[in-house]
Amino acid sequence: MAKAITKAAALAGMALAALPATAQATAPIIMSETEGVAPALPAILSPRERAELENRILADRLDRIIPEIMRAEGIxxxxxxxxxxxxxxxxxxxxxxxxxxxxxxxxxxxxxxxxxxxxxxxxxxxxxxxxxxxxxxxxxxxxxxxxxxxxxxxxxxxxxxxxxxxxxxxxxxxxxxxxxxxxxxxxxxxxxxxxxxGEGLAIRWLESRTPEEMTLYPTIVRIAHAVIGEAFSRKVITPGVTTAEQVQWWYRDRLMQLGLDPWFHPSVAIQRQGADGMMDGDTVIQPGDLLWTDFGITYLRLNTDTQHVAYVLKPGETEAPAGLRAGLANSNKVQDILTSHFAVGRSGNEVLAMARAEAIAAGLDPSIYTHPIGHHGHGAGPAIGFWDNQNGDPRGDGTIRANTAWSIELTSYAAVPEWGGQRVDFRTEEDAFFDGARVRFIDGRQTEITLIPSTP
Incomplete structure (x- = not known):
């Protein structure tokens, strides 16, 4: 294990040495299981710096991956x-x-x-x-x-x-x-x-993540986390005034300012005591609302995909109701169960079945729809469930491989006592890396509901 860690550190150092000066000054952010609250926004590279870095990574990918996958596939x-x-x-x-x-x-x-x-x-x-x-x-x-x-x-x-x-x-x-x-x-x-x-070649080329890419990925995910932290704050949301749709378009404006691209239009929705399902569009955000967002960026040819929740405090409140906090904790438990079943050579469908069985036996109410991520947001490789299909699917027949990145996307449902037993949807999504032995979150995961004050 110590030898493997030493090798990984050496590779990370080599990748860092290849970074432009601006990137070296702000990197690297190391993979961590803990996600910061309202993290600072990392520096964004200039177009020229991005191009230099993207070209170095592409050259390394061609040298490193192509011979390996062609020989493995017998092509x-x-x-x-x-x-x-x-x-x-x-x-x-x-x-x-x-x-x-x-x-x-x-x-x-x-x-x-x-x-x-x-x-x-x-x-x-x-x-x-x-x-x-x-x-x-x-x-x-x-x-x-x-x-x-x-x-x-x-x-x-x-x-x-x-x-x-x-x-x-x-x-x-x-x-x-x-x-x-x-x-x-x-x-x-x-x-x-x-x-x-050439199906096997195409999928393996796209799904394989190199040490150099994984040196950069935590910074890319941190940028997404930082932008979500801004969105779920009083900087953007004024309870009683701001609508869900306005927050969606704030994301788009913010990314344009930063010179970044979304790979899908951001989602923002509201769950409210006494209201059915998710409310969005021109619905005004109010104190006592549970907010949800789904947000992803493309940067340095890699994608992020994140879902977080936030609670708008009522006057006098200092934390979210215990039932809401327990609901997010349930989704964290499903994450842990799911990632514990990752294994090289196991199919996406096998992981889905094993994770669902264990989560249900533990008294949880899960829905799992995890997917690879990398060059594409919904990336190449085996799917682990779909929101509209919790059974086996041909797209989940492929096998899981080492050195692949994943969007651990899922939800669990729970009755919230403070909301009269209302069934609430606790969606969560965090990007992670599977090294062949274990799954690690690239920049942590949300374990505490973000709090938005009702007054400035």
Whole structure:
């Protein structure tokens, strides 16, 4: 264990040394099980600093992940195709920071020659990609781009050729029908039987988190936590005046000020004693309300996804009612139960069934809908339940792997005595990292309801 910790620390130090000066001055925030109350907002990098860092991380990912997953999946050659403004999910994550879109038709080829030799990274397109792929097409000598692809593949004679085609996963279904037809017409017929789905490659590329990324991820999640802390405060909310919708649009304005992007429109809703369900839109926030938010950002090509709750104190109150505090504690218990069942090789459906059975046996009323996170908010990899399906699902058949990030998203329901036994929904969501042995929250988790004073 000590040796593993030493290695992790060394890798973190290497990643920190590669950071721009501004980032080094404010980083790293270390993964922690404890979430700060109204944490300070970390410094946001300039566009140039972000680009430098994103390019370093991408180069490391290509060097580190591609050979590993191609050999694990038994693939000799992986073909990826994208068109300008129609980038498929995998190619979009392989473009350097200065190439924001594929140019015309961008074709990428990874070829593993075997015998321990480096994996070739080729681009069959008119434009280079930040020096990360070797340009491999001369239109003057071969005007037909697809024939150039066919010639490159034929010369390498791979035993298995992967293309991104999948009925199950949107992340591995990037090969369109027109491009498939053109590709197959250019590929020698003798190689056609060797074409297979690259689903495993696409998912593993997207779900794998590197040490360098995990050095940065706590800061990214801290930014999200800090913005939520601002939203759930008197800086933004005036009880009796502010509506749920106004808080939603405050988030959007704040992110624009910070030069950050949301990956979905923020949610804000209200549960109130005597009212059914969640209220949102133009509902005015009042003392005694339990507020809920769902908020996520994209920064340095990684995403966050967080759900927190807050209570608006009534005049004279100094804490939330005990029943509400107990309800959040119940959701924390479900989190603990769920994460205890993570294991390499176990499917998402297996984890869901085991966690639900244990939580229900403990007297809890859970609903679990946890998902991978990383390059996409709802990321590649096996789902662990859906809010509208607490049974097994084909999307949960995939196996859990080490070095993956997760949004531990779930809720539990509880009757609140102070609200006349009203059934309340205690939604929670926190980002976490599974190293293969245990799940750790990236920047802690909410264990105390945020309090918003009813008066300034």
């Amino acid at each position: 000799d050659l992986w073909l990826l195709v994208a068109r300008e403004y129609f980038e498929e999910p995998v190619v979009a994550t392989m473009l350097d920071a200065e190439n924001m879109h594929a140019r015309r038709r961008t074709i990428l080829i990874f070829h593993d020659p075997g015998e321990g030799k480096p994996v070739e990274r080729l681009t069959v397109s008119r434009y280079g990609l930040g020096g990360l792929f070797a340009p491999s097409w001369n239109p003057e000598s071969q005007p037909d781009q697809w024939q150039a692809v066919g010639d490159i593949i034929a010369a390498r004679d791979p035993a298995r050729i992967a293309i991104n085609s999948s009925d199950l996963s949107q992340f591995a279904d990037g090969m369109t029908l027109s491009q498939y037809e053109r590709f197959m017409s250019a590929l020698p017929p003798a190689l056609h039987p060797r074409v297979v789905s």
